[in-house]
Structures are given as C-alpha cells and as structure tokens.
Amino acid sequence: GAGVSQSPSNKVTEKGKDVELRCDPISGHTALYWYRQSLGQGLEFLIYFQGNSAPDKSGLPSDRFSAERTGGSVSTLTIQRTQQEDSAVYLCASSRYRDTDTQYFGPGTRLTVL
C-alpha cells in the first residue's frame, strides 16, 4: 500500500517568508509525528498527534512553528517568518494506534532558507 508522502520534496524560501509543509500519513494510522533533521544532526522531535487527543507540542522550537491535523489525516507544519537556522529536512512519520507501534517515515521535505 501507499506509504507516508510529503510535499513539497524541496522548498527554497527567503528569510522572513512563511512556509507550509504537508504530510499524508498511511491510511488508518492514527498517530502522526513531525521531526526535524538538521545537517549532521539527529532527529529532533517537534510534535505528535494521536487520534482526537490534544497534540504534544513540546518539541516545537519557537512560536513561529505550528502544526495542525485536519480530519485525523493530513497534517500541515507551518513555519512563520522563516530564519536561516530553520533550514533542515523535515520528516513526517505515522503509526497505527498503540504507543508500541512502529513509525513509518516519509521521504522528507528539504527546506532551505536563503
């Protein structure tokens, strides 16, 4: 079946602009996660959604970052007033419904802020 998809695959923007990154999880997966992978760094947890529960936003680095998940499926990560340090690969993952379930990752969106 289809895996996790993300769009765009690449995004180049100018400092100060807003960007939206999209994630389509695997159908039927109730949990959705966003991570950031900076060059030479590990995966930094940003936020996760699980079913109808309030999202865990504890990893968002600043109030310029926000995410929403509509209808329990597609998610959008928005970065306002982008800064050069926001340049990274943004990864989305989804998993079924238990906290023991494996995460399936999308290919990522490479964001470059000039």
Add this chain to the structure above:
Amino acid sequence: AQSVAQPEDQVNVAEGNPLTVKCTYSVSGNPYLFWYVQYPNRGLQFLLKYITGDNLVKGSYGFEAEFNKSQTSFHLKKPSALVSDSALYFCAVRDKNTGGFKTIFGAGTRLFVKA
C-alpha cells in the same frame, strides 16, 4: 525527561567482522526502545524494537539488540557485517509510563563497512 545517547559519531568495521553500535537511554519509567536505519538517499526504516519480554531482540537484515536495564543500554549488533550495512543508524526511546507516543531519537551513528 527522555534522552538517548549514541556515543560514537562513526563506527568503522571490516566486512565479515561483527559490529556493535552503542546506545544508552534515560527515562523516568520503563522504556520502549527502537532502532531505525537511514540508507543514503532513502527514508528512515524500522529495524527492531524492544517492548517487553526477552532482552535479546532480533530484527531485519540480521541485526539484533540487547536490552540491558541495569546499564540502561540497547546496543545494536550484527555477527557479520556487510558493505551494504553502511548507513546512518538511530536509536530511539519512548517512556512507557509517561511519554506515550513522544519519541526521542539519538544523534545517529554512521556505520562504514569496508570491503
């Protein structure tokens, strides 16, 4: 708070030799532990996980990992390395008691297997 340490940025091993990629963790409760691999130009893939039960967990591609509660470690191992195992490996932890779905990843260890 959950945390994961992968003390080695890079591990070099000759093909056919055993390999170990180290991981230690810190959680307030009981851990769920995971290993993921990122091959060049490919997405992150699941390798194996420890949830409960046997401390030795077997996963994909001949990899295994041993959960050691007293040492808070979950080292990844393979008896005989292949050149194709060269990749970036991530250890990850969830706190069963408090963290739910929140998953913390280590910084990653790059494995080079030389022919």
